[in-house]
Amino acid sequence: MAGIAVLVLLWLRLARRPHRAVSTEGRVWAIAGAWALPFVVGPPLLSSDVYTYGAQGMLVDRGLDPYSVGPSALGGVPAVAAVDPTWRSVTSPYGPLATWFQHFAWSSAVVRWAR
Numbered sequence: 514m515a516g517i518a519v520l521v522l523l524w525l526r527l528a529r530r531p532h533r534a535v536s537t538e539g540r541v542w543a544i545a546g547a548w549a550l551p552f553v554v555g556p557p558l559l560s561s562d563v564y565t566y567g568a569q570g571m572l573v574d575r576g577l578d579p580y581s582v583g584p585s586a587l588g589g590v591p592a593v594a595a596v597d598p599t600w601r602s603v604t605s606p607y608g609p610l611a612t613w614f615q616h617f618a619w620s621s622a623v624v625r626w627a628r
Contacts, residue, residue, distance in 0.1 A: 517558070520548055564595035569605050569612065570619030579605035579612055 527544075557563045568584035571592055583602040587593050593601060605612060 514559075516551075523548075561595070561597050564592065565597065565600045566615045567619055567622075568592045568596050569607075570615035570617070572605075573612060573616040574619055579615075 552558070565584065568587060569579045571587060571590075572579045572582065572584065575587065577586055581604060583600070583604055584593050584596045585601040607615075
């Protein structure tokens with residue numbers, strides 16, 4: 514939490530008084546990317562819900578209905594082990610748009626990792 518607070522304070526300072534080092538838009542994007550990198554390569558902070566979303570996308574990918582079964586229907590795959598035990602047998606409370614996005618995100622991740 515302290516790290517997030519420091520990043521927010523640094524962004525606010527940068528927004529109020531731009532430094533010479535961020536004189537171009539490209540440099541601003543490079544700094545934003547460098548600051549976001551720990552969030553991309555590290556585990557989710559404060560919530561493991563993202564694993565549930567991934568498992569629900571995997572359910573759709575495997576032809577299962579996330580409104581009828583929970584992630585535990587996938588069996589012993591590592592994705593299910595990452596889901597909080599409280600949510601493993603719970604069906605999806607989200608609507609079709611969210612379910613489509615979860616499936617899209619899961620399918621895109623699988624295609625990227627398969628390369």
